[in-house]
Amino acid sequence: MIALLTFSQSGYAVWLPSAPIADDTEKADESAALTEWLTQAGLDEILAVMLDEQVRKATTSSPTAIARLSDTYLRLIRVALDEDRVANLRVRIEKFLSRDRVPDQFKLQIALGRADYRMALRGIERLRQGQANNDDKARTSASLLHSLESLDQLFDQLKKRIEEMRVLAAGVDEQQRITFAAEIDDDSDLLIEAKFLRAWCRYWLLWIDRPLSTAKQNPASPWLRQASELVAAWSDLLETGKSLSEPSDCSIDLLSEQYYAQSILGMALTKALLSDLAVADGWFALLKQSGVWEGLSDSSDWYLQALVDTGSYDRARTFLAKSSETLNCSSVVGAAVRAVEESSNNPNAIEF
Numbered sequence: 001m002i003a004l005l006t007f008s009q010s011g012y013a014v015w016l017p018s019a020p021i022a023d024d025t026e027k028a029d030e031s032a033a034l035t036e037w038l039t040q041a042g043l044d045e046i047l048a049v050m051l052d053e054q055v056r057k058a059t060t061s062s063p064t065a066i067a068r069l070s071d072t073y074l075r076l077i078r079v080a081l082d083e084d085r086v087a088n089l090r091v092r093i094e095k096f097l098s099r100d101r102v103p104d105q106f107k108l109q110i111a112l113g114r115a116d117y118r119m120a121l122r123g124i125e126r127l128r129q130g131q132a133n134n135d136d137k138a139r140t141s142a143s144l145l146h147s148l149e150s151l152d153q154l155f156d157q158l159k160k161r162i163e164e165m166r167v168l169a170a171g172v173d174e175q176q177r178i179t180f181a182a183e184i185d186d187d188s189d190l191l192i193e194a195k196f197l198r199a200w201c202r203y204w205l206l207w208i209d210r211p212l213s214t215a216k217q218n219p220a221s222p223w224l225r226q227a228s229e230l231v232a233a234w235s236d237l238l239e240t241g242k243s244l245s246e247p248s249d250c251s252i253d254l255l256s257e258q259y260y261a262q263s264i265l266g267m268a269l270t271k272a273l274l275s276d277l278a279v280a281d282g283w284f285a286l287l288k289q290s291g292v293w294e295g296l297s298d299s300s301d302w303y304l305q306a307l308v309d310t311g312s313y314d315r316a317r318t319f320l321a322k323s324s325e326t327l328n329c330s331s332v333v334g335a336a337v338r339a340v341e342e343s344s345n346n347p348n349a350i351e352f
Contacts, residue, residue, distance in 0.1 A: 048072045052092070055100060066100050070108060077111045086115045106161075106190050109154050113197050116147040124204050128305060141208055148201040155194045162187050192237070196259050199233045203266055203273075206230065210273055210309065227274055234267040247282040252289060261293035265302060272306035277315075280306060 038047040051069040055062055073093050080086045090112055097105050123140030126132040132140070162184055169180035206227055218224065232243050238260065240249035245267070254260040268283035284306075286292075287299045300323045307316040 044072050044075050048076060048092075052096065055096075061101065063103075066102060067104075069096065070102050070104055073108060074111055077108070077115050080115055083119050086119055089115075106154065106158060106187065109150075110190050110193055110197075113147060113151050113154065113194070116143065116150065117197055117201060120144045120147060120201070120204070124207075127208065137208060141205060144201045144205050144208075148198060148205070151194050151198045151201065155191065155198065158187055158191045158194060162191065192259065195233070195237055196263065199230060199237060199263070199266055202226065202230050202233070203270060206270070206273060207309070212311075224274075227270060230270050231267065231274075234263055234270060237263040238267070247286050250286060252291075255286070255289055255292045258293045258295060261287065261296045265296060265299065268299075269302065269306055269309075272310055275310050277307075277310055277312060 038044070038050070048069065051065055051072060055065050055069055058065065073089065073096065077086070077089050077093065080089055093108055093112060096102065097108065102108065120140055120143040123132065123136055123143065126136055127140065165180050165184050165187070169177050169184070172180065206223065209223060211221075211223065235243055235245040238245050238250055239254075242249055250264065251260070255264075264283055264286050268280045268287070271277075271280035271283060284299060284303055287296050300319075304316060304319060304323075307313075307319060
């Protein structure tokens, strides 16, 4: 078949056959071959447009094309690098999910949630470096809140579906139970990821709204209540079976897992926000164990930021003197800028 490169109404190039194909089997085979070629060539944007038009124009449901389009959108959203790109993909994916019966819709929704969180982290990083203004702060908070709302809905949907499948699995034969069990396992993994992303969104919202280190906290404040609830959420993710976990309750074997190591970091940072530095130290110590996930093999930058968050400038200065060779330069500068901005009347902050 000779293919022509043309443009769809959305403005993207798509491949179309130059002549009609009489045989449906041959047409399906050539469509699959073209899909494979575009995939291997890394032309996922072209592939997504082609498949989307194919699905929309089909007179009957096309499960194969829907599955291919779902996989393509997953690849695209996972590598989206800017806010406009994520927003564009979100619109297209949400239309796709509302229009077609997508078998792995929750995977796409989780991928969207992770992309939203990834974009929010850019604002967080500017705040941590002392480079953001109040408008940036407001935008970042709004982005995190939007992500949190979406993840809350997804969490409820996943939890409901898992419960429904467990009920259904009780009344079927062995082979069907195996199928249900596999689906439940897949959804349970997505549920953990949703909980993980929710917890980090909640942490950063608390971090943005944290009281000044010099301010006396009101025991009845909503902020303190939410922080305490977040501690319980981290405990749940760490699978200790306790609502208030201790470092000794954690599994050393799971430290190599990204979500587990990052949940320990989340617990450490949350405890630091609550000014429980002695307790936070115990959680940070876990991240110094051998075999910890490589992305957190050195948590020095995080620890320095935690010390600044709590106004522990003397300790931060001492830590900086001991760890200057391993600390990231931008992290040190950001911590220093924040120290001065947040505690301009504190001589220790200025000296730091």
